Amino acid sequence: MNATINGEDRQICEASTVESLLRDLSIKPGNVVVELDGIVVPRGQFAGTAVGDGARLEIVEFVGGG
């Protein structure tokens, strides 16, 4: 299966959820926000949200800014 994550094409595991995908990418779920196909996924729903073939994900975090 393929997904576009932060603009990069990536192979992802079958039956991925947002939670499992973050784990595979070694990203701590508490620090990030995830947008799946243009819709923000609330943190409480990471485990229950399936990531399908061809999904587009944005994974963002807070950084310093003015």
Place this chain on the structure above:
Amino acid sequence: MKKLIIAGREFKSRLFVGTGKYGSNAEMAASIRASGSELVTVALRRVDLSASAQEDPIISHLDPNRVVIVPNTSGARNAEEAVRIARLGRAAGGFDWVKLEIHPDPNYLLPDPIETLKAAEILVKEGFIVMPYINADPVLAHRLEEVGTATVMPLGAPIGTNRGIRTREMLEIIIEQARVPVVVDAGLGLPSHAADAIEMGADAVLVNTALASAGDPVKMGKAFAMAVEAAELGMEADPGSQSRLANASSPLTGFLAGK
């Protein structure tokens, strides 16, 4: 001066600060503490997927009981992107405040007024407390106020230039006409620039580069705090009027030349 209240929240300090470009999170946190600021801005960025270890999240260095955390929409090139970023910021930390900035021009980072107004309308309807970064345009400031932004934030000079207030004439008109707090944002490099803005009647200033690019950001945070406080106190003291001709401070009669 009139109390500074934004969206029902009172701010004792008229100095707002950004969190970008510091050498470390610890330095940033120390500088903000020294500045006494109660409102800080942060940005959102894509996570670097190739990075082996994630950095300490910046939010963990900010105390939400002491400061209002305001995500900005930096990186947005149009209204649609800005709205998306604002929604992400809200989802990330539950932050309803947003510093709306849309500056597609890479050289001067000047804000796009049309996209900014469009985004402001949408975000206000979605319940955001919108603080738009704008050029010093009194008409735009008025239009934003009409759609319900919580403040207007005209620039003193382009972002990160440390050049002080170069938009004086238009800024004066904005300050004269605005019914929402005016925050002079961008371009202030010295404590005197911040004092200048407050003495002009601005309600607050927002600085980032001035502190982060100083050799000693902690000392500079303190310096800006003192300058803003001094300017505020001076304005409360009701300054004497200006005149073109000299007015003697010492008696000029009744001495050697007198009869």
